[in-house]
Amino acid sequence: MIPRLSFALCWVMLSLALLFLFTPIVIVVAVSFTESAVFSFPPQGFSLKWYYSIRNADGLLASAWLSAQVAFISTLISLVLGTLCAIAVVRRMVPGGDVIATFMASPLMIPGLVLGIAFLQAARLVGLNDAYTTLLVAHVVLTMPFIMRTVLASLSMFDFSMVDAARMLGCSYPRALWRVLVPNILPGVMSGALFAFIASFDNYPISIFLVDVHTKTLPIQLLNQLEMSPDPTVAATSALLILATVLALIVCDRLVGLKRMTTI
Amino acid sequence: MTTIEMRTQAEAQPRRRFFQLDTPAIMVLPGIVFMVVAFAIPVLILVADSFRDAGGFSIGGYRKVLxxxxxxxxxxxxxxxxxxxxxxxxxxxxxxxxxxxxxxxxxxxxxxxxxxxxxxxxxxxxxxxxxxxxxxxxxxxxxxxxxxxxxxxxxxxxxxxxxxxxxxxxxxxxxxxxxxxxxxxxxxxxxxxxxxxxxxxxxxxxxxxxxxxxxxxxxxxxxxxxxxxxxxxxxxxxxxxxxxxxxxxxxxxxxxxxxxxxxxxxxxxxxxxxxxxxxxxxxxxxxxxxxxxxx
Structure with missing residues (x-):
């Protein structure tokens, strides 16, 4: 009796949890289609005008473009630096591999605001005034742990004798890595890169210290807009963001399989 | 077949030695140097800053916070x-x-x-x-x-x-x-x-x-x-x-x-x-x- 009851209770809890998790997301999407400028429930009317108003809203598109650039470039730099480092660590080419791996993944343990303040101080100290460069450097640090963890996990399942075999057959070492290793670990690496991209694209606590008037990332701009003039334009932007995330996840699921993606 | 083998042996030998000597450093250093400069040093500077105010060394911040x-x-x-x-x-x-x-x-x-x-x-x-x-x-x-x-x-x-x-x-x-x-x-x-x-x-x-x-x-x-x-x-x-x-x-x-x-x-x-x-x-x-x- 008790096991059955508690089991049922667990299911109730899971259903409630899902309902709880999805309500805010669904609400944002619903609000983006309303006609009125206030967010009331139940929503009134149906219109796409808030989607059209994104184009005219101050700086929303520009900041989205900036965020995409920063997220893409920083993820790419992390991918190159992190993968090379991870290969050397997994193959035990360097002493202290564990220490290196922990160090490269450690920014994830440090609160975002603390990192942001540290970057701000350091940039001031060396006289780095360019917000774009500072953001980029900071976001490489931010994305590195995601890359390191997934690449290390993928590499630990990779059989390095295949690289040796390729070299014995005449491939140079870099070429062997590119032709044999990269295709094998690509799925795991791609999922790591996706998380890194999302982490960078959504980041608020680090970026807030590094942006200036002309260089604002999307989360900063969104929050600004929310505090200044909250109208459903923000909801429409958010709905598009949700759509993009869902699409990215579906593509990743097709490429890698969501299960494998998240267990790594 | 034999020509390919000869060619690969001739080429692979010196190349392998070269990469075994230098590859680990080439692979590890860029990442580590970047993270030390862009991450470790800024965090250390922040820690140092917490012990300093306009007049030099000070634990005033901590006295306030704690x-x-x-x-x-x-x-x-x-x-x-x-x-x-x-x-x-x-x-x-x-x-x-x-x-x-x-x-x-x-x-x-x-x-x-x-x-x-x-x-x-x-x-x-x-x-x-x-x-x-x-x-x-x-x-x-x-x-x-x-x-x-x-x-x-x-x-x-x-x-x-x-x-x-x-x-x-x-x-x-x-x-x-x-x-x-x-x-x-x-x-x-x-x-x-x-x-x-x-x-x-x-x-x-x-x-x-x-x-x-x-x-x-x-x-x-x-x-x-x-x-x-x-x-x-x-x-x-x-x-x-x-x-x-x-x-x-x-x-x-x-x-x-x-x-x-x-x-x-x-x-x-x-x-x-x-x-x-x-x-x-x-x-x-x-x-x-x-x-x-x-x-």
Missing amino acids: GDPYYIGIIWNSLQLGLITTIGSLLIGYPAAFALSRAPARLQVLLFALIFLPLTVSIIVKTFGLAIMMRRDGILNWLLLNVGFIDRPMRLVFTEFALYFGMINVFLPLMILPIYSVMRQLDPRLTDAAASLGAGPVTTFRRVTLPLTMPGVVAGISLVFSISVAAYVTPGLLIGDRFMTMSQVMAKAYLNIRDFNLGASMAVVMLVIAVTIVFTSTYFAEPASRRGRKG
């Missing part, structure tokens, strides 16, 4: 925020993860995806949704009115209820997923065995299920606590200045009042809290047997 009741109250607020969010997430997340791990295979994949999806949605977007939910004319008030719990809309936004409701909403998946990943590997026959040996359901849970899923619980607790104690966006939007946390003080110190010494000291205190959580959780995540041997 001595002034106002700032101690703020540190306590942050810890309370982390604690309540963690406990709330655990109470919902543990049973939910259990049900998830016992779901039929195909449904499990779908449910898993549904728990995972909200994590990838921007925190600002979710918090925005939560704020709309809790407006006077929002869905929560509408629900409470229609069920009959209240007779007129309540003010929810900018209350502590809104804060914790929102925080648990945002961070719940981070509790469910680690617990689920451990629970999934738990052999259901173990609980059956315990039952057939005469253990009641409560004993089975306490002596078998709970200890075996403990690593997931520890991982979930440390993850949710360390992130929620430092949360900035969600508390800022849902309760604002009514509930000052260390994050708010740090952000204000740097962005508004420009008291860098105060901000740096607060940041170091938060850094210490974060690092403590990581070390404590790695200690507890090890199986008790191994821990005993080591100590």
Whole structure:
């Protein structure tokens, strides 16, 4: 009796949890289609005008473009630096591999605001005034742990004798890595890169210290807009963001399989 | 065939030697140098800054942060925020993860995806949704009115209820997923065995299920606590200045009042809290047997 009851209770809890998790997301999407400028429930009317108003809203598109650039470039730099480092660590080419791996993944343990303040101080100290460069450097640090963890996990399942075999057959070492290793670990690496991209694209606590008037990332701009003039334009932007995330996840699921993606 | 072999041997020999000498350094150094310059040194500078003000060495920041009741109250607020969010997430997340791990295979994949999806949605977007939910004319008030719990809309936004409701909403998946990943590997026959040996359901849970899923619980607790104690966006939007946390003080110190010494000291205190959580959780995540041997 008790096991059955508690089991049922667990299911109730899971259903409630899902309902709880999805309500805010669904609400944002619903609000983006309303006609009125206030967010009331139940929503009134149906219109796409808030989607059209994104184009005219101050700086929303520009900041989205900036965020995409920063997220893409920083993820790419992390991918190159992190993968090379991870290969050397997994193959035990360097002493202290564990220490290196922990160090490269450690920014994830440090609160975002603390990192942001540290970057701000350091940039001031060396006289780095360019917000774009500072953001980029900071976001490489931010994305590195995601890359390191997934690449290390993928590499630990990779059989390095295949690289040796390729070299014995005449491939140079870099070429062997590119032709044999990269295709094998690509799925795991791609999922790591996706998380890194999302982490960078959504980041608020680090970026807030590094942006200036002309260089604002999307989360900063969104929050600004929310505090200044909250109208459903923000909801429409958010709905598009949700759509993009869902699409990215579906593509990743097709490429890698969501299960494998998240267990790594 | 033979020409290819000869060519590869002739070429591969010297090349291999060259790369074996230099490759490790070429591969490791760029990443490490970058992270030392862009990450380790800035954090060390921040720590050094916390011991310095305009006049040189000073522990004034710490005297303020750790001595002034106002700032101690703020540190306590942050810890309370982390604690309540963690406990709330655990109470919902543990049973939910259990049900998830016992779901039929195909449904499990779908449910898993549904728990995972909200994590990838921007925190600002979710918090925005939560704020709309809790407006006077929002869905929560509408629900409470229609069920009959209240007779007129309540003010929810900018209350502590809104804060914790929102925080648990945002961070719940981070509790469910680690617990689920451990629970999934738990052999259901173990609980059956315990039952057939005469253990009641409560004993089975306490002596078998709970200890075996403990690593997931520890991982979930440390993850949710360390992130929620430092949360900035969600508390800022849902309760604002009514509930000052260390994050708010740090952000204000740097962005508004420009008291860098105060901000740096607060940041170091938060850094210490974060690092403590990581070390404590790695200690507890090890199986008790191994821990005993080591100590």
